[in-house]
Amino acid sequence: MDESHSSVDDNDTDWNTDDEIDNFTLLPSSGVIHPCPQANVLSWEVSSSRPSSSNSKVLDQFIGMGFSKKMVEKAIEEHGEENTEAVLETLLTYSALESSPHEQLQMDSDLFSSDDESFFDDFSDEDITSPASEEENLLMSLITMGYQKEEATTAIERCGPSSSLVELTDFLSAAQLVKEEDLDALFSLEETPRLEHVHTHDPKKKRKVTVSDILKRKRQRGHICTDDETLRLPNPMIGFGIPTGACQSRRILPNAAIGPPYFYYENVALAPKGVWETISRSLYDVPPEFVDSKHFCCAARKRGYVHNLPIANRFPLTPLPPQTIHEAFPLTKEWWPSWDIRTKLNCIVTCYSSAKLSERMLKLLQGCDGIPPERVQRAIMHECRKWNLLWVGKNKVAPLEPGEVEILMGFPKDHTRGVSRTDRYKSIGNAFQVHTVAYHFSVLRDKFPNGINVLSLFSGIGGAEVALHSLGIRMKNVVSVEISEVNRDIVQCWWEQTEQTGKLIHLADVKELDSERLKQFIHSFGGFDLVVGGSPCNNLTGSNRYHRDGLEGKESSLFFHYCRILDLVKSIMAGLL
C-alpha cells in the first residue's frame, strides 16, 4: 500500500488548530483520505460579466481594457461604479477626444481599409468632432472629465486654445501630482517645470504627438510595461472586450506593427515572469490582449494574444456556446450535489483522470450518510477541480469525453476521431478555443469578402482554420505548418469534410520555412493576409513540472521562428526582399 504523501503535506501542520484533519486528498491505491491544505471549496470564482461590488474590480476591469486609471476613476466618480454602460461610454468619449485628428496617432480601427491592397491608406477622421468653438468644447470636455472649471480654464490659457485634450489633461495631471508641493508655481511659471511629460506650447507652434510619446505616456500610466516593469494580467481577463460585456473599440498600435499581413499570436497567459514582455517586444511592441475563454464558453482558458487586428465591431459566433456547466451538460444537473458550486470548468488540458479515481470517489461518498461532511466535500471538490470532473450519476463523477472537449473548445464533434484517446486529449488540449479566437478574427470578414490567404504556423488541429470557416471567411490558400502527422491528418480530413474550395498546403517544420519558400508562396498567392499561430507552451505552462524553462526551452523557443517568419513575410510583401 502506497501511503506516500504529496510534498505539500509535510510542512503545513500549523494551518489548523481545531481539527487535525480538515482538508483531505484522495490517494490512489488506498482510498484513504489524507490532509491536503490545497483543498478549499469556498473559493471557486463565480464568473460574471458584470462587475463586482468592489470598486477596485470595476477600476481594474476598465484599466485592463487599456483606459487610464485616471480616466476610469473620473468616469466612475461621474456615473457610479454600478453604471458600467455609462462609464464605458464616457471612457470611449475620452478616448476619441484624446485622439484628435491633427495628432499622429495610429488607431487600429482605422489602419486598414477594406481593400486588400490599401493597408497603408490614411485613416479616416470618423468619430472625431470638429466643434464650432474649439475652446468652448475643450472646456466642456475637461469639465465633463471632472476637472474644476477654474483649473480647466487655466490649463487652456497656459497651453493655448488649440491644444489637444491630451496635452491639457497631461498638464492637469501634472498639476494634480504636484498639488501638495507647489501648485501655484505650476500654474504661474512661464516654463512648466518638474515633469517631463508636461508640455507648454506656443499656441502657434503645435507639437505633434507621436506614437512613442503615447507609448511613453501609457507606460507612465501603467498601461504598457517595459522591461523593468512586470506586465500585469487584467482582472477580469477580458482583453479589449467580450461579447457579453463592455468593449473597447480603439487602441494604439506601434508603427512597426502596422501594415500587411495581419498577425495573430497566442500562448498561455500565466507564463513565467518576463516571457510576455519578451513576446511583446519581439512582436513590434504590441501589448498582449489577455483573455480568459470562460467569458466565451463554460471552460477557463487564460491566454495572451498579440495581434494587429482591428478591435472595433467584433462579433461573436452564434449561437453563443453554453455559458455554464449545467447548460453544456444538462444531464449532469440531476446528479450535481448542492455543495459543488462550480458553474465553469477549469482549463482544458492534455491529461485526464482514470476511471479508478472516479471509483475511489464513489466509494468515499457511498460511505457517507446523506450530505458528506465538509472534509469529504473538500477532498472531492479538490479532485473535481483538478481533473475537471462532471457528475454523471449518483455519487459518480467522470472526466470529460474527447468529443465533449471538442465541443467545449468549439470544434465539430469527432474532429479528432481516428486516433487514440490519449492523442485526442493531447491534440484538443493544445488547441485554440475557437469561439474566443473567432471573436477576434470576426473583424476580417467584411475586410476580405473574397477570402484570405493564411499562413498558419503551429496549426495543431486547425483551430484558426475552424474559426475562420465558422465565421464564413473563405480561405483561398492556407499554408499550414504542423510537426505532428496526426494533427496534419486531422486538419486534412476536416478540410475535405467541410468541402473547402481553397487550397491547403501542409508543411511539417517551421524551421524549414525559409525566405525562398515564402517568396514562392507570396508570389503565387499575391501575399498572405493573415499569419496566425500559437507556438508550443510546453516550457511556459505551470503544468510542466520538469522543463518549465521559459522561452529558451526546447519547444517554446520555436516562438522565435514565428517572429522570424513573420518578419520575412512582412519584408517580402513590402518588396524589401
Add this chain to the structure above:
DNA sequence: ACAAAGATGAGGCGCTTA
C-alpha cells in the same frame, strides 16, 4: 509496441488577515 494509469510540485496570482 502501444495505450492507459500513476506519480511527480513549482510558480505566481488574488484574496484575507493581522
Add this chain to the structure above:
DNA sequence: TAAGCGCCTCATCTTTGT
C-alpha cells in the same frame, strides 16, 4: 503593508497492462 494561504496551470516521465 506584509505575510499567509488557497487556487490554478495548452505537462512529463515511469510503470503497468494488453
